[in-house]
Amino acid sequence: MNILRYAIIGTGMMGQEHLKNLALVRDIHDLPLSVVALIDPDEGMRQSALELARSLGNTEVQAYSQLSELSSDDVDAFIIVSPNFTHHAIITELLPLGKAILTEKPLCTKLSDCDDLQQQLEGYPAPFWVAMEYRYMPPTARFLERLASGEIGTLRMLSIREQRYPFLEKVGDWNRFSENTGGTLVEKCCHHFDLMRLMTGAEPVRVFASGGMDVNHLDESYEGRTPDIIDNALVIVDFDNGARGALELCMFADGAEPQEQLTAIGDKGKLDAYIPGPDRFWPDAGERHSRVVFSPRDQSQPQIDVIAVDPQLAAAGDHHGSTFYQHLRFAKAVLQGAAVEVTVSDGAKAVRMGAAAQESIRTGQVVEL
Ligand SMILES: NC(=O)c1ccc[n+]([C@@H]2O[C@H](COP(=O)([O-])OP(=O)(O)OC[C@H]3O[C@@H](n4cnc5c(N)ncnc54)[C@H](O)[C@@H]3O)[C@@H](O)[C@H]2O)c1
Structure with a gap:
């Protein structure tokens, strides 16, 4: 992989914190990262995130209102930052692609959905990481x-x-x-x-x-x-x-x-x-x-x-730099095969x-x- 290409699903408050921290990981650690896709049904958030992503040097980035509009061949890692109740369906839609995923907490809102994802993820071929920034x-x-x-x-x-x-x-x-x-x-x-x-x-x-x-x-x-x-x-x-x-x-x-x-x-x-x-x-x-x-x-x-x-x-961000340190480790899991720390x-x-x-x-x- 020459460059790790990210899609951010959900570009509200926390999605934009992820955008800023990915740019810092790229610049401070000289890692080959780029955000290529932003997905959000809310036009206001989508546009503000697009402007932010471009101002942070993501030259290829495009914005979409739905995940289905995106060609998954163009993405290596998905970051899920949409509301909690959407996580289970979005993860379920992404899993057949076999790409790296970092999902915001909580994993799901229901225990049955957590059990279902644990089953679906058995033997998953790429890093799957739950964002426990604290x-x-x-x-x-x-x-x-x-x-x-x-x-x-x-x-x-x-x-x-x-x-x-x-x-x-x-x-x-x-x-x-x-x-x-x-x-x-x-x-x-x-x-x-x-x-x-x-x-x-x-x-x-x-x-x-x-x-x-x-x-x-x-x-x-x-x-x-x-x-x-x-x-x-x-x-x-x-x-x-x-x-x-x-x-x-x-x-x-x-x-x-x-x-x-x-x-x-x-x-x-x-x-x-x-x-x-x-x-x-x-x-x-x-x-x-x-x-x-x-x-x-x-x-x-x-x-x-x-x-x-x-x-x-x-x-x-609002979390004492934790989103930065988490992204650095997640990128190393994807690029260098380092262990997933939050399973x-x-x-x-x-x-x-x-x-x-x-x-x-x-x-x-x-x-x-
Ligand atoms: N780890 C942390 O410390 C931390 C802090 C804040 C939020 N979060 C988590 O991040 C997630 C987002 O929270 P937020 O504060 O950014 O909320 P937010 O409301 O500011 O942003 C959520 C965005 O997701 C969009 N969205 C809704 N449905 C979607 C879908 N199906 N696909 C794509 N986008 C969709 C909304 O339009 C909105 O722009 C939540 O799961 C929340 O628990 C984590």
Whole structure:
């Protein structure tokens, strides 16, 4: 392959973040990449993405309103960035082509669709990667590295807290209804459940959750329907190695700093990460860096790592450069045969944990996995 040719399916907010980060991967790592196709039924998003793609040096790029208008011979890798409820059908349409695919999270909105894709992907001849960008945020990556060093001993308790602004407005308001997203704990928190599996090195065995839509969206109406997406939740997860996980999500805490906090406690020490929200929501705040702090049990000084993100990576999205690092690895999987790091099974397991938490909220019962 002389040049890796991408098609981006869905060119809204996140599709345009992918476009910017692919250009950075091409320029910073001198990799032979080009975006040749943009597919989006929304004319406004299609045109703005086309202008952006051309301004980023994708000289061959064309825009289409539907996937069926595109000749697949012209594409080597598909990036799926359309709304959650479209992922299963689009992946199913693409699989017979046998090309590389990176799909945005969540893999699907329904467990049956996740199971179906796992079956369809058995023996798939090209990389299939689920976009779990949070793994690649520099503070999260450092947290994972320090966990792997063993300095906290055996991890016993893991908590993840996200306190942030409400869901943003999306094209056609698709994210206001659980049938489109899979529910907040699938849509947003699949990232956190994926991190929990990675950090504990274990699989979940039971989930209990409490949550609701208590503050946001109550006065919104879409063709007479009120949104049904929860805006706060507490989730407890037991893992098969005895570790306990807890997630706190609050989406009416716009002023919170940091936005995310990760805490892992083992028998020898405690590790925290403090991660600020996207710079664009804090335009006057000056430099805002993440910190990873190791606090040994012997009460010697905590060790503080300040994690600065290259400003051009930070400016290319809302995720601390993680989309850049993910694309670099995905491109290496396609061009050089490097391993796929986030498999269809990882994507499905994160959805399963989120769906179990949604089910626990609905029934008030513990859900065994
Ligand atoms: N990994 C992350 O951190 C992260 C962050 C934001 C969004 N996302 C994911 O990215 C996806 C898109 O989210 P967004 O925020 O960009 O939403 P968005 O509404 O801004 O953009 C979605 C775009 O997809 C288009 N679209 C709808 N149906 C389509 C179809 N069948 N084919 C092609 N395009 C279609 C819409 O017209 C729209 O332009 C979602 O799955 C979301 O969960 C991931």
